[in-house]
Amino acid sequence: MRLSDRIKASYRGLRTNMSRTMLTILGIVIGITAIIIVVSIGQGAQDLILSQIQGLGSRTIIIEPGREPHGPADFSEMYTDSLKQRELDALMNSANVQGLEYVAPMVIQVVPVNYENEISRTNILGSSVEIANVLDIYADDGDLLREDDIRNHTSVAVLGSEVKIKLFGESDAVGERIKMNGRSYMVIGTIHPKGQVGFLDVDHMVLIPYTTAQQYITGTSHFGALFARAIDEDSVPRVVRDIELTLRELHGIDDPDKDDFHATTQADAMETVGVITGALTALLSSVAAISLVVGGIGIMNIMLVSVAERTREIGLRKALGATNTDILAHFLLESVILTVFGGIIGILMGSLLSFLASLVLTKVLGRAWSFTFPISAALLGLGVSASVGLIFGIYPAKKASRKSPIEALRYE
Amino acid sequence: MALIEARNIVKAYPDGTRALSDVSFDIQEGEFVAIMGPSGSGKSTLLHVLGFLDGQTSGTYRYNGKSGDQYEPDEIAKLRNQKMGFVFQSFNLLPRTDVLENVALPLVYAGIGKKEREKMALKAIRLVGLSSRIHHDCSVLSGGEKQRVAIARALVNTPDIIFADEPTGNLDSASGRVVLEFLQKLHSEHGHTIILITHEQSTAEHAERILSVRDGQLESDVKVEHRRFAKEGYEK
Incomplete structure (x- = not known):
């Protein structure tokens, strides 16, 4: 079976139940949206802080009282x-x-x-x-x-x-x-x-x-x-x-x-900022990842329902010559199309929201907060949503492919 | 060598019931055979075994000289796709899909390109006289038209054999006659081997030969003396 026909068949399968399809991908949409927002705003914050640090010039060394803070307790030393x-x-x-x-x-x-x-x-x-x-x-x-x-x-x-x-x-x-x-x-x-x-x-x-x-x-x-x-x-x-x-x-x-003092170069400061924003982004992204797992389970659930509902169709396709691989690919593609579609919506929504956030932050902070479309996060989002579709789609798809044509045709 | 060679076919279910016990017969290429029996006699089960849709518990079934266990699962899928056509009592058309696409579905699994697919499907649709309906959604067709779509789908790949499982069971007599007429035409004009499952004597008499099944056993295997021709009228 040709790949283009596979994709078309899976797409048609999804289209027949559009409202359910849309509801199913909500979890993925929210997860990817959150990741895009987190990464984009994190990038914006980092850019802002770095541009300010760079404003001091790379030759500047700041000497402050107290030892270098390694935790909240150390900040009191700044007042020594x-x-x-x-x-x-x-x-x-x-x-x-x-x-x-x-x-x-x-x-x-x-x-x-x-x-x-x-x-x-x-x-x-x-x-x-x-x-x-x-x-x-x-x-x-x-x-x-x-x-x-x-x-x-x-x-x-x-x-x-x-x-x-x-x-x-x-x-x-x-x-x-x-x-x-x-x-x-x-x-x-x-x-x-x-x-x-x-x-x-x-x-x-x-x-x-x-x-x-x-x-x-x-x-x-x-x-x-x-x-x-x-x-x-x-x-x-x-x-x-x-x-x-x-x-x-x-x-x-x-x-x-x-x-009882510490000297910080601008290189140190940039590194620190990078570490802090990186850690924050990782933390918030992991929260968003939970939404993706929940969304993935939702996808699996709906795919299982879909496989059960379409037992007859599966049997028919097998009777007409579909191999187990054809059926497996059909349902796997359905769930991947589902999640990638959710991922694309999430990327668009996340970008829009981060863009709006950058406008609001610029107004509130009175400083130019740059909006960057996080290409790497978008690609990551696409990859992650496709993987969610694959991982959570494999069980329902396997189940579909193992149906015997006659059991499936007899199913009422 | 017979196209179909069934030897001592037994089909038992896990709960012990025997749908088929010790069924043996041959079907030659080009024959039009009816398998007849009351409901629960095992005739559908027999068709499933013959179409490699279901495996038998014991006995040997050879199709074209090769038994089922000599085929890989994908080869069986290919066999069903290219050598066999199926027509079911409940049509089993894809919902929300038009006539053309339904008929072309086996060709999709055969990996044939869209243009060629449409050409072949249109030819099959013309054969069953539905050329004016190619872009109609199947759900708006009448029962008889649906079954003709199913027949077009069964023969689109020019299979060696067509299995028709109670094809007239859900149809009024006029539509049923049309369906039988097409099956007879496919047999006489195109040389397809046809196996027709039915519980009605009158329907079975459209075939050349009747295998009667009762309680999972082959009761009789007779040549039809006074064959009916659908063109002349379904009921006598």
Whole structure:
């Protein structure tokens, strides 16, 4: 029997009971839809995070207090005070760390910012002059931070573009005074719109000297993080090693497991993101896989009913010359067509829903969330749905092929 | 060598009932034979054995000199497909399928291409006089027309032998006569070997020879003296 005739015969068999066919594939449709959504949104999240990490540049090394978090308990260590001025000075000494372009400290706190009657709760970033290089920003109006401001703990502030608009609208901000934590700051500049860099939203932050931030905003002497930049990409691993050795020596640490800091390169960060989103995708996909198994059992159930209902037809086909293989192929193809059809609907629905989700997420997050049609997931979905059809169709099809023609013809 | 050689055929069911016991006969190529008996006599079982639709419990059945156990299962399927045609009492047409496709179904299993299939099917349909109905769904046809479709399907592969199991059983007398007329025509004009199963003496007399079966045993094997011809009228 020709393959095209086989497919046609199986298709006809399915078409005679269209409403049941559609209901049967629901489980497969839902399973494949879920997988497509999970993979597509997971990919979108990964793309977004990676693009932000890459915004920092591959030469950037982030040094944070506490050892590298390996579990939820380790996150509390991020608030230890192991990074202070002393550590910053040690790292900036080229005798300790070679190939370092600069180190910029960071102090971050959320604080209400007032100008006249306007209030905005905003991230205050305390840093040094080098922050301009770290974040790759420049001033639209006025200036960014100057060395004098750092040294003298001056009360000056540079506004992110959105903060500026929120507080001042279209009018000029430079030279005006804003209030943070009850203290008055002179606006010395506004930052050209930049968007997200790493985990910092530049447009929604206020930049002040780190010395000022420590004294008047956080009231502590430690940093939230240090941003270091290597002179070139090749020297990143060596710079990281030097940083680690310097800080360990400074803190009298012999055992790297007892580090009270950790240095992360952008390569590390990307890898971590990949691992996390990969794990999440795998987890959610396995939930979707359960739906496929349930759907497959539904298919098997319906195919068994169908085989029983069509016992007479099977007998007739055998009497007219169908071999056992013909009958087996007929019913196996029916279940595969069924599941592949379900898979195609699932791929279309999953893509549509992920596309809609990307629009919603773009609106909600205020960032471009890219929709990617997950070709690999679509192919996987097709493969999986076909396999479900094969696996769960084989038992009913075997049962059909073993019917003796006469038993089948006698069946009423 | 006889086309059909049945020797001491016994068909017993697991519960001990014997549908056939010790049945022996020969049928030559080109014969038109009726197997007659009341319901439950074992005549249908006999037809199933002859058509390789069912196996016998003991005894030998040779078709074309070869017994059933000498064939592979797929060879038997091929035999049924290409050398045998079946006509059933309840027509057994595929529902929601038109006349053309029903008739062409055996050709699908023979692996013949669509164009050639249609050509052969149309020829068979013309033979049973249903050319005007080729694209009608079988469910809208009358009983007589359905049985003619079944006959067209049985002969589409130009088989050596046609097994007809009570082909007139579900038909009124006029339609039944038409069906018998076609069987006689296939026999006389096309030389097909025909085995007709019936419980009616009058129907059986359309054949050349009658094998009477009762309680699973061959009661008599006689040549029909006054053969009926459907063309002249079904009932006398």
